[in-house]
Amino acid sequence: xxxxxxxxxxxxxxxxxxxxxxxxxxxxxxxxxxxxxxxxxxxxxxxxxxxxxxxxxxxxxxxxxxxxxxxxxxxxxxxxxxxxxxxxxxxxxxxxxxxxxxxxxxxxxxxxxxxxxxxxxxxxxxxxxxxxxxxxxxxxxxxxxxxxxxxxxxxxxxxxxxxxxxxxxxxxxxxxxxxxxxxxxxxxxxxxxxxxxxxxxxxxxxxxxxxxxxxxxxxxxxxxxxxxxxxxxxxxxxxxxxxxxxxxxxxxxxxxxxxxxxxxxxxxxxxxxxxxxxxxxxxxxxxxxxxxxxxxxxxxxxxxxxxxxxxx
Ligand code: GLN
Numbered sequence: 001x002x003x004x005x006x007x008x009x010x011x012x013x014x015x016x017x018x019x020x021x022x023x024x025x026x027x028x029x030x031x032x033x034x035x036x037x038x039x040x041x042x043x044x045x046x047x048x049x050x051x052x053x054x055x056x057x058x059x060x061x062x063x064x065x066x067x068x069x070x071x072x073x074x075x076x077x078x079x080x081x082x083x084x085x086x087x088x089x090x091x092x093x094x095x096x097x098x099x100x101x102x103x104x105x106x107x108x109x110x111x112x113x114x115x116x117x118x119x120x121x122x123x124x125x126x127x128x129x130x131x132x133x134x135x136x137x138x139x140x141x142x143x144x145x146x147x148x149x150x151x152x153x154x155x156x157x158x159x160x161x162x163x164x165x166x167x168x169x170x171x172x173x174x175x176x177x178x179x180x181x182x183x184x185x186x187x188x189x190x191x192x193x194x195x196x197x198x199x200x201x202x203x204x205x206x207x208x209x210x211x212x213x214x215x216x217x218x219x220x221x222x223x224x225x226x227x228x229x230x231x232x233x234x235x236x237x238x239x240x241x242x243x244x245x246x247x248x249x250x251x252x253x254x255x256x257x258x259x260x261x262x263x264x265x266x267x268x269x270x271x272x273x274x275x276x277x278x279x280x281x282x283x284x285x286x287x288x289x290x291x292x293x294x295x296x297x298x299x300x301x302x303x304x305x306x307x308x309x310x311x312x
Contacts, residue, residue, distance in 0.1 A: 009047060009055055010055045010057075012300075012303065013045050013047065013055055013057045014057055016045065016296055016299050016300065017043065017045050017057045017058045017296075019299075020043070020292045020295045020296060021041075021043055021058070021292075023291060023292055023295060024040075024283070025283065025285070025291045026283030026284050026285050026290075026291035026292075027283060027284060028040050028265075028282045028283055028284070029263040029264070029265075029282070029284055029288075031165065031263075032158070032161035032162060032165055033161065034155075034157050034158045034161045035065070035158070035161075035263065035264065035282075038064065038264070038265065038282035039282070040282055040283050042059045042062050042064075042265070042280060042281060042282055043058045043059055043280070043281045043292055044056070044057065044058040044059040044060035044061075044062060044202070044203040044204075044278075044279065044280040044281070045057045045058060045060065045203065045277070045278075045279050045280075045296055046060045046202075046203045046204040046206065046207035046277070046278045046279075047207055047275060047276070047277050047278075048204075048207040048208050048210070048211035048220065048221070048275055048276050048277075048278075049211065049220070049274065049275040050211055050214050050215040050220050050273065050274060050275055051220060052211075052220040052221045054204065054207065054208070054221075056203075056204050056207075059203070059280065060202060060203050060204045060278075060280070061202045061204060062202060062203075062280065063155075063200040063201065063202055064200070064201065064202075064264040064265060064266060064280060064282070065155050065158045065197060065198050065199065065200060065201075065262070065264040066144075066196075066197065066198075066199045066200070066201045066206075066262055066264060066266060067197045067262030067263045067264040067266070068100060068116070068118075068121070068197070068245075068260065068261065068262040068263060068288075069201075069206065069260045069261060069262035069264070069266045069267065069268050070121075070144070070196045070197060070199060070262070071115055071116050071120075071121040071124070071260060072115070072116070072213075072235040072238065072239050072243070072260050072268075073143065073144060073147060073209070073227075073235070074115075074121065074124045074125055074128065074140065074143075074196055075087075075091070075115035075116075075120075075121075075124045075234070075235060075238065076143075076227045076231050076232075076234070076235050077124075077127075077128055077139070077140065077143050077227075078091075078115075078124040078125075078127035078128060079228075079231040079234055080227065080228055080231060081127055081128060081129040082127050084231075084234065086127075087124075087127060089109075089111075090111060090112075090123050090126075090127065090181050090182075091111055091112055091114065091115050091120045091123045091124060091181075092106055092109070092111045092112065092113050092114055092120070093114055093115075093237065093238055093241070093242075094106065094113045094114055095113070095114060095241045095242045095248055095249065096113040096114065096117060096242070096246075097246050097249075098117075098246060099245065099246060099287075099288075100116075100117045100118055100245050100288060101117075101118050101168055101169070101172070102117060102118075102119070103119075103168070103171055103172055103175060104119070105119065105175065105176065105179065105181070110179035110181060111123075111181055112172075112176065112181065113242075114238055114241075114242040115238055115242075116238055116239070116242040116243055116245075116248075116260065117242070117245075118168075118169055118172055119172045119175075119176065121193060121196075122169060122172060122173050122176065122182065122189060122190065122193050123176060123181055123182055125140075125189050125190075125192045125193040125196060126182040126183055126185070126186070126189040128140050128192065133185075133188045133191070133192070136188070136192055137192060137195060140192060140195070140196060141154070141195075141199070143226065143227075144196075144199055144201075146212075146219060146222075146224050146225070146226035147205075147208065147209040147212050147219060147226045147227075148201065148205040148208055148209060149208055149219050149221045149222040149224070150205075152199050152200065152201065152205075153199070153200055154195050154198045154199055154200070155198045155199075155200050156198075158197075158198040159194055159195055159198035162194040162197055162198055163190070163191060163194045166190065166194060169190060169193065169194075170190060173186045173189065173190050174186070197262075201266065202278075202280070203266060203278040203279055203280035204278065205278065206266050206267070206268040206276070206278025206279075206280070207268075207275075207276045207277055207278035208220075208221055208276065208278075209268050209276060209278070210268045210269055210270045210271075210275070210276020210277060210278060211270075211275045211276035212226050212227075212276070213227075213232055213235060213236060213258075213270045213272075213276065214270045214271055214272055214273060214274055214275050214276050216229045216232055217229045217231075217232045235258075236258040236270060236272065237258075239258035239259055239260050239270065240252055240257075240258040240308075243258060243259045243260040243261065244259060244260070244261055244287075244289055245261065245287045245288050245289060246287050247285075247287045247289055247294075251294075254298060254301070255297045255298060255301045255306070255307065256301060256306065256307030256308050256309060256310070257269050257270060257271055257272075257297075257301070257306050257307065257308060258270045258272075258308075259297070261288065261289045261290060261293065263284060263288050264280075264282065265280050265281050265282035265283070265284065265290045265293070266278065266279070266280050266290070266293075267279045267280075267289070267290055267293040267294075267297070269297060271306055272308065277297070277300065279292070279293035279296050279297070280293070281293055
């Protein structure tokens with residue numbers, strides 16, 4: 001349904017990349033010194049189809065930490081490990097018009113509002129199975145490896161910074177422990193969550209990850225299944241309603257495709273049945289979304305009618 005593709009997609013992506021490379025708004029995340037080292041000029045755009053073809057423009061192989069763009073995928077692993085009913089007893093699917101690191105639980109069930117904010121992501125990490133902590137880490141990293149189609153690694157200096165400064169995430173974790181939303185393995189779960197945020201990816205990887213979800217859970221490049229087909233719609237739903245922090249509603253209205261951003265500057269987006277798009281540019285707006293990334297998607301959505309509710 002990529003309609004009105006008058007010029008080939010590669011040319012369009014090049015043109016959009018050139019157009020927004022001069023856009024200099026926003027600030028690089030600096031809550032930990034490691035992230036502040038990112039080069040603000042970095043800018044990549046990648047698209048991968050459900051047939052496994054890819055187009056990469058700009059700094060598409062520059063590695064950066066995945067951060068919150070990891071959240072849908074760990075939610076998927078929690079669903080596979082426990083099933084929908086149990087997961088939904090610990091994590092809601094309700095958007096919240098608050099910042100991603102909000103220390104808030106819902107008033108009725110004391111659950112984190114959704115798996116795309118830190119509270120819900122920590123609760124999802126808590127649900128990752130394993131006989132011990134190393135096995136939980138391995139299972140999580142292997143899961144990301146299936147989505148990316150390669151072995152992925154943790155950036156150890158980012159991980160160390162996250163865990164040394166992660167007091168707010170610890171506070172969120174302890175609030176949830178108070179309400180039995182997470183288990184008493186919380187300290188390990190927080191370590192797991194910090195590792196998850198510190199995984200190194202490229203914007204090409206993000207596009208492959210998006211294409212895997214667009215393709216019913218099978219990585220179209222490797223042919224390897226990354227998630228049960230049954231749960232793909234769960235991930236896409238929360239990405240659609242909650243994926244872009246407190247810009248999520250605006251994004252769903254204006255751009256209209258499931259997506260998730262991270263403070264490393266990445267955005268992963270899914271065009272169901274068609275492919276994935278990844279963007280990377282580290283300068284963020286006040287809500288924590290990549291400034292250039294948002295522009296790229298606004299323009300792509302307009303030019304190709306990507307919005308899922310677009311009339312054909
Ligand atoms: N590591 C960050 C945190 O937990 C991830 C935040 C993000 O990308 N929004 O605070």
